[in-house]
Amino acid sequence: xxxxxxxxxxxxxxxxxxxxxxxxxxxxxxxxxxxxxxxxxxxxxxxxxxxxxxxxxxxxxxxxxxxxxxxxxxxxxxxxxxxxxxxxxxxxxxxxxxxxxxxxxxxxxxxxxxxxxxxxxxxxxxxxxxxxxxxxxxxxxxxxxxxxxxxxxxxxxxxxxxxxxxxxxxxxxxxxxxxxxxxxxxxxxxxxxxxxxxxxxxxxxxxxxxxxxxxxxxxxxxxxxxxxxxxxxxxxxxxxxxxxxxxxxxxxxxxxxxxxxxxxxxxxxxxxxxxxxxxxxxxxxxxxxxxxxxxxxxxxxxxxxxxxxxxxxxxxxxxxxxxxxxxxxxxx
Ligand SMILES: Cc1cc2nc3c(=O)[nH]c(=O)nc-3n(C[C@H](O)[C@H](O)[C@H](O)COP(=O)(O)OP(=O)(O)OC[C@H]3O[C@@H](n4cnc5c(N)ncnc54)[C@H](O)[C@@H]3O)c2cc1C
Numbered sequence: 088x089x090x091x092x093x094x095x096x097x098x099x100x101x102x103x104x105x106x107x108x109x110x111x112x113x114x115x116x117x118x119x120x121x122x123x124x125x126x127x128x129x130x131x132x133x134x135x136x137x138x139x140x141x142x143x144x145x146x147x148x149x150x151x152x153x154x155x156x157x158x159x160x161x162x163x164x165x166x167x168x169x170x171x172x173x174x175x176x177x178x179x180x181x182x183x184x185x186x187x188x189x190x191x192x193x194x195x196x197x198x199x200x201x202x203x204x205x206x207x208x209x210x211x212x213x214x215x216x217x218x219x220x221x222x223x224x225x226x227x228x229x230x231x232x233x234x235x236x237x238x239x240x241x242x243x244x245x246x247x248x249x250x251x252x253x254x255x256x257x258x259x260x261x262x263x264x265x266x267x268x269x270x271x272x273x274x275x276x277x278x279x280x281x282x283x284x285x286x287x288x289x290x291x292x293x294x295x296x297x298x299x300x301x302x303x304x305x306x307x308x309x310x311x312x313x314x315x316x317x318x319x320x321x322x323x324x325x326x327x328x329x330x331x332x333x334x335x336x337x338x339x340x341x342x343x344x345x346x347x348x349x350x351x352x353x354x355x356x357x358x359x360x361x362x363x364x365x366x367x368x369x370x371x372x373x374x375x376x377x378x379x380x381x382x383x384x385x386x387x388x389x390x391x392x393x394x395x396x397x398x399x400x401x402x403x404x405x406x407x408x409x410x411x412x413x414x415x416x417x418x419x
Contacts, residue, residue, distance in 0.1 A: 114283075115275050117237040120249040124259035129155040132248045132262040134239065134276070136231040137166040139382075139394055140268035142405035143412050144229050145196050150418040155260055157250050159235040165270050165401060166225065168293040168368035170315060170330050173199070173218040173402045180380020181403060189406035190218060196409070197224040202317055207306035217303075220402045223320040234258065239265055239276055241391035266412060267393040271373040277393060280385055286395065288371035289336035292350050294364035295319070296329040306357065308333065314357045328365065331358065336372060336399065374398045381407050 131147055133140045136158030144156045173193065175186065193199055199218045206213040234250040246265035250258050267273055271288035274281035303317035312334040319330040331354045337346060347367065355361060375383040375396035382404040383396035392412065397404035413419035 114278070115272070117235075117275050118251075120238055120257055120259070122257060124249065124257040127155070127258055127260040129153050129260055129262050131155070131264045131266065132157065132246070132260050134158075134236045134248065134265065134267045135269040135272075137164050137268060137270050138169060138225055138401050138405040139270070139397060139408050140266070141166075141225055141229065141231075142192070142196055142409040143266050143268065143394075146192070146409040146413050147416070147418070148229055149195075150413070154229065155262070156229055156231045157234045157236055157248070157260075158231045160233060161270075161272070163271075163290075163369065163371045165288075165370045165372050165397075168291060168332070168370040169222060169225075169401050170293060170317065170332060171220040171222040171225075171319065171402060172202075172315070172317070173220060173406075174400060175403075176400070179400050179403050181407070186403075188410055189403055192406040192409050193218075193220055193402060196406075197221050202303050204315075204317065205302050205304040207304050215305075219317070221320055223322045223324075226322045236269070236276065239267060239391065241265065241387040244389055246388075246391045263390065264416065265391045267391070268395065268408070270395055271371045273373070273393055273395045277385075277387075280387075280393060285376045286383075287374050287376070288339060289374060289398075290339055290342040290369060290371055291332065291334070291336050292347055292367060292369045293330060293332040294351060294354055295321075295366040295368070296331065296358070296360070296362060296364050298329060299327045300329050300358075308353065312336075314353060316354075316357065329358070331364075334399075339371075372398050372401070384408075384411065 130152040131154045133144045133156040136156045140156055144154045147154050197220050201216045202219050204215050204217055205211055234252045236250040238249040240247040246262050248260045248265055274286045299318045300316055305313050305315045307313045314333045316331050318327045320327055333350045333353045335350050373395045381400055385393045394408045
């Protein structure tokens, strides 16, 4: 992995693993761009470097586009804790016959491998194969510019994207196309598109334990909630380890250290261990009130698109979104 990518990842993982992360209280008001800006150009600007933005950027780079991805490494981004499972479910709204182009896209971008899960409790009798996206590969590319986007002017045919780099310098990118994949924070950039309550976030957590499990497994403990255990390739190249989550998804007001401990207790019980996880990764899944399938898409003018609201189906939504953008731009 390139040093810059690892640098970004180190920062992200360190921040996400920091217990007692600040809780986001309401919508942040982004500053209005003022004063001189450094002028830049790109064929496409992608705002937000989670799995949605990375998949779109990588797809278009593959078609020879000059793509600038801008991300501010939010420690609560939804992609860090993601387990990479491509969860086929009627809840995605994608009929089985329409899954193939999505799987093809994910395979082309990241590589897919099949993992056999034991469904518990079934005495090992019931098993299911689940496609897994390599999360290591998701983080490996493209290169991302660190910065906070404070405004996207979408009215003209060429969108203008304003961002502050970490040292506070203002930049303005003139792009042929802008794609906004800022996860649960799209409403900060587009309050008119997302009146209060339309875009909301549910917090969840995954854990990483040293060593691997012989058998991946899943066991429901409440409606729509299941403990899932499988192996995952470490982003830092240090080999495989165990990924574990209990599917808890709560509005931020309901989240706290006691919830986190309850998730860990459930996982430890399932794994039969008292071991400390190597990582605790907390993040926000973005949801849209209308439950669009598989995610929310809004076109603004001829050249700006917002895509968010992937909820629990980040991988399927990312593959679908990359295909959608490529098709809209006539390059698929
Ligand atoms: C515990 C857990 C396990 C999960 N497991 C799975 C799984 O196995 N399979 C699956 O399909 N899904 C899973 N999900 C869901 C999936 O992770 C999310 O749906 C997905 O990550 C959402 O991706 P995104 O790109 O839309 O948003 P995000 O990952 O949140 O990315 C948005 C990015 O935008 C950046 N940003 C926001 N505003 C700005 C701004 N103004 N300027 C610059 N940057 C900005 C943020 O820093 C962030 O990096 C899981 C989620 C959790 C919490």
